[in-house]
Amino acid sequence: MEKAIVTKDLTKRFGDFIATDAITFEVERGEIFGFLGANGAGKTTAMRMLCGLLKPSSGQATVAGYDIFTQTDRVKKNIGYMSQKFSLYEDLTVRENIRFYGGIYGLGRRQIKLKTEQLLEKLQITREADQLVSSLPLGWKQKLAFSIAILHDPSIVFLDEPTGGVDPITRRQFWDLIYEAAHQQVTVFVTTHYMDEAEYCDRISMMVDGRIKALDTPRRLKAQFGADSMNGVFLQLARQQNISNQ
Amino acid sequence: MQPIVINSICKQFGKLSALNNVSFTVEEGELFGLIGPDGAGKSTLFRILTTLLLADKGSASVMGLDVVKDYKRIRRSVGYMPGRFSLYQDLSVEENLAFFATIFNTTVAANYDLVRDIYVQIEPFKKRPAGKLSGGMKQKLALCCALIHKPSVLFPDEPTTGVDPVSRKEFWEMLQRLKQKGITILVSTPYMDEAVLCDRIALIQKGALMDIDTPQGIIQRFRQPLWAVSADRRYELMEDVNKYPDTASSYAFGEHLHVTLKSGEAGEAALKQHLSRHRGLSVERTQAGIEDCFMFLMQEQNQ
Amino acid sequence: MRQFPAFVKKEFYHIFRDRRTLLILFGMPVVQIILFGYAITNEIRHAEIAVLDQANDYYSNRLVNKIGASGYFKITRALRNEREIEEAFRNGSIKVALVLPKNFGYDFYHGRKAPVQLLTDASDPNSASTLLNYATAIINNYQQEMMGDQQLPLTIDVQPRMLYNPALKGVFMFVPGVMTLILMLVSAMMTSITITREKETGTMEILLVSPLSPGKIIVGKVVPYILLSFINALIILGLGVFLFGMPVKGSLLLLLMECGLFVLTALTLGILISTITASQQAAMMISMVGLLMPTMLLSGFVFPLESMPLPLRILANVFPAKWFIIILKDVMLKGSGLPGIWQPTAVLCGMTILFIALSVRNFKTRLA
Numbered sequence: 037m038e039k040a041i042v043t044k045d046l047t048k049r050f051g052d053f054i055a056t057d058a059i060t061f062e063v064e065r066g067e068i069f070g071f072l073g074a075n076g077a078g079k080t081t082a083m084r085m086l087c088g089l090l091k092p093s094s095g096q097a098t099v100a101g102y103d104i105f106t107q108t109d110r111v112k113k114n115i116g117y118m119s120q121k122f123s124l125y126e127d128l129t130v131r132e133n134i135r136f137y138g139g140i141y142g143l144g145r146r147q148i149k150l151k152t153e154q155l156l157e158k159l160q161i162t163r164e165a166d167q168l169v170s171s172l173p174l175g176w177k178q179k180l181a182f183s184i185a186i187l188h189d190p191s192i193v194f195l196d197e198p199t200g201g202v203d204p205i206t207r208r209q210f211w212d213l214i215y216e217a218a219h220q221q222v223t224v225f226v227t228t229h230y231m232d233e234a235e236y237c238d239r240i241s242m243m244v245d246g247r248i249k250a251l252d253t254p255r256r257l258k259a260q261f262g263a264d265s266m267n268g269v270f271l272q273l274a275r276q277q278n279i280s281n282q
Numbered sequence: 283m284q285p286i287v288i289n290s291i292c293k294q295f296g297k298l299s300a301l302n303n304v305s306f307t308v309e310e311g312e313l314f315g316l317i318g319p320d321g322a323g324k325s326t327l328f329r330i331l332t333t334l335l336l337a338d339k340g341s342a343s344v345m346g347l348d349v350v351k352d353y354k355r356i357r358r359s360v361g362y363m364p365g366r367f368s369l370y371q372d373l374s375v376e377e378n379l380a381f382f383a384t385i386f387n388t389t390v391a392a393n394y395d396l397v398r399d400i401y402v403q404i405e406p407f408k409k410r411p412a413g414k415l416s417g418g419m420k421q422k423l424a425l426c427c428a429l430i431h432k433p434s435v436l437f438p439d440e441p442t443t444g445v446d447p448v449s450r451k452e453f454w455e456m457l458q459r460l461k462q463k464g465i466t467i468l469v470s471t472p473y474m475d476e477a478v479l480c481d482r483i484a485l486i487q488k489g490a491l492m493d494i495d496t497p498q499g500i501i502q503r504f505r506q507p508l509w510a511v512s513a514d515r516r517y518e519l520m521e522d523v524n525k526y527p528d529t530a531s532s533y534a535f536g537e538h539l540h541v542t543l544k545s546g547e548a549g550e551a552a553l554k555q556h557l558s559r560h561r562g563l564s565v566e567r568t569q570a571g572i573e574d575c576f577m578f579l580m581q582e583q584n585q
Numbered sequence: 586m587r588q589f590p591a592f593v594k595k596e597f598y599h600i601f602r603d604r605r606t607l608l609i610l611f612g613m614p615v616v617q618i619i620l621f622g623y624a625i626t627n628e629i630r631h632a633e634i635a636v637l638d639q640a641n642d643y644y645s646n647r648l649v650n651k652i653g654a655s656g657y658f659k660i661t662r663a664l665r666n667e668r669e670i671e672e673a674f675r676n677g678s679i680k681v682a683l684v685l686p687k688n689f690g691y692d693f694y695h696g697r698k699a700p701v702q703l704l705t706d707a708s709d710p711n712s713a714s715t716l717l718n719y720a721t722a723i724i725n726n727y728q729q730e731m732m733g734d735q736q737l738p739l740t741i742d743v744q745p746r747m748l749y750n751p752a753l754k755g756v757f758m759f760v761p762g763v764m765t766l767i768l769m770l771v772s773a774m775m776t777s778i779t780i781t782r783e784k785e786t787g788t789m790e791i792l793l794v795s796p797l798s799p800g801k802i803i804v805g806k807v808v809p810y811i812l813l814s815f816i817n818a819l820i821i822l823g824l825g826v827f828l829f830g831m832p833v834k835g836s837l838l839l840l841l842m843e844c845g846l847f848v849l850t851a852l853t854l855g856i857l858i859s860t861i862t863a864s865q866q867a868a869m870m871i872s873m874v875g876l877l878m879p880t881m882l883l884s885g886f887v888f889p890l891e892s893m894p895l896p897l898r899i900l901a902n903v904f905p906a907k908w909f910i911i912i913l914k915d916v917m918l919k920g921s922g923l924p925g926i927w928q929p930t931a932v933l934c935g936m937t938i939l940f941i942a943l944s945v946r947n948f949k950t951r952l953a
Contacts, residue, residue: 201320235536
């Protein structure tokens, strides 16, 4: 079966600065792929290239089977995107947000109507459908934002630090949604610097200074670095990096 | 004298109850953690204690001084580090530090001992504008600025949010060292795994305290047997466990599910039997963590 | 007491490290005054005029020459018949048409009524009436010249004189206006923004928790702007005097003190705005809509207050701008001393005290 994401030596330079340095990895369909690293490690740059927002300096990559150099329009049609910083319009109602995003992805009116009802039902927010998004609790907003990001049935959804700051139960409900989407063969690409969030991914890549320093399942990474959490793995990696810098 | 005494504090913002009858005390030289998610009321409580907000009901004192009547004296003797990075982004590292030293009527030199350990780490960047520092560096600078007048009580509000694991670890080590120097610290965090680094913690959710104790004490109160369940196909396993009638709770914890049963210990065999068709199945008893306790208490609160 | 100087120093760092603020502070006054001084002026020079001289005699030729030599008009066309007047207006090549009847010279010489017809394009009524005034003045002047000593017993001799601004220079109107506008903008908007910025970035929280008293925080933030605004006032005055020949007939010291007073009024207004807003954006909106517009429109700067309906005239009294413009004009053009301008000065003082009182009442030693 075709891979969801394939990159080979993908590189982005900003002047002298190399933001991502020849990264190579593959993501399977239906996989939850964690893309980890500290702030400034190059996660955002890599993700922007994969979303077709930024032209790579060199290397190759396909997303959902489309070339990110030449077919950015196709790429954009086949991906969903959610970020913690911005995803929903706070001054629109739940229903208006759904209609808006359905509209920009070219869904028909009847389809939007049908999907809206399904989505409201699934999140159990039918009663709040005509409330402004700003009045919803943070956890609900996140779940709604994710559901909207996959409204147009993309084959890949990019999540940029999706679950900061919510309570542990809400956070798990959010991850339940992610598992469900992955189960339906949606590939989930999560960038985060919250290491505990990484534990929920199928596989994880750890970026340090523009390069992928480790890539495996959480279990094997923990075994490899002799750590009991992803936090420990990260600390080990950072220590290695410091030693090699000196 | 107990450095922080909080007595039935209530605070309402419009319809939202930000704090609901919160009471606890912090002992001298203690590192006390306020643990809870965004919107639990942590920052509101910090602002009441640092005299920036008035409570609707209840009373509180810091260093034996009333937060309402003696607010001017409290302001002189506490160090406050707001949740958002609140230094001057266009001033350099050393300018920020010198500025905050001066407005507290002191000098960097006079209290350099206290901040030396921290300041040396950011000293190489002292000419850089604060806005151009990395997240971890910013927090170190903010801590220096909050300490420069030698406060007897320190209030770091979510100092490790959005900071990488290495900086988080370093930050907690700094707090431990400050504690050893006799500074009382009330710190807040949304990260449950940081709870064990505190002497005592209070779990807060929706403006109400759910429990106060040492981290061990809270964990020991979690009496239900807890199993860590995993299998190759996680989603099917999740669905199966959720549908299982004896399941009391089931939460994903990384690659495992943490499961409690209504029948408790007696139900283990039946659970294993029920899930036996899953490939790679593993059902093991496990020790609860603060996060398990937090979720358990949340469920109780909701009922 | 080292707190305060340190605070002011910090404020200067903010200002000098923010290019945008600096540009607004010092670039804008220069640009505005030059813009208003040269480009946007209500003084009309070299307006195109067409003449239909049906008499074409000695007297009519002299009148036409006089009009052409005045500098206000430029004779672009000599028309042959009345139909061409309409056509010339239509294609927009002229602003005024002068029609001299057939017997103009004869009638004039024999002391009879010599009708002169002036036609203007009143689609722009302001310039139309200005042009008419200019033309009438020239014609009256011509008439007196020609009559010489011949005193007619029943002729009323009107001798208009433009006081204080004899050349009717628009610049004299605009320098005080622009000065008021810029001082208002810099002082009120900048202070309200700089204070709300501390609220927005969260630094206000730390300042409040420090032993600094709220009064000191505010004064510390405002002091640099008092200085900068005053420098601005000097720049504008300098430009007005040296570039546009604006006179300062009264005492320079008094003028500078009045500038200082107005700066203070505007600053306190800025503080007041900052106490009621939480974000820079809101502060900016209120300053723009609440201060700039009235300063432009209701101060007598662009539109004369006298021609406004009563409610607007009453409303104009509320804005400090109106009073400052009166002071500026009186001191600079009339050479008034303090006795002549004590009234508007007192109004500005009163406003300043009121704004301070309101700010103190509104300022919170806590966040909410």
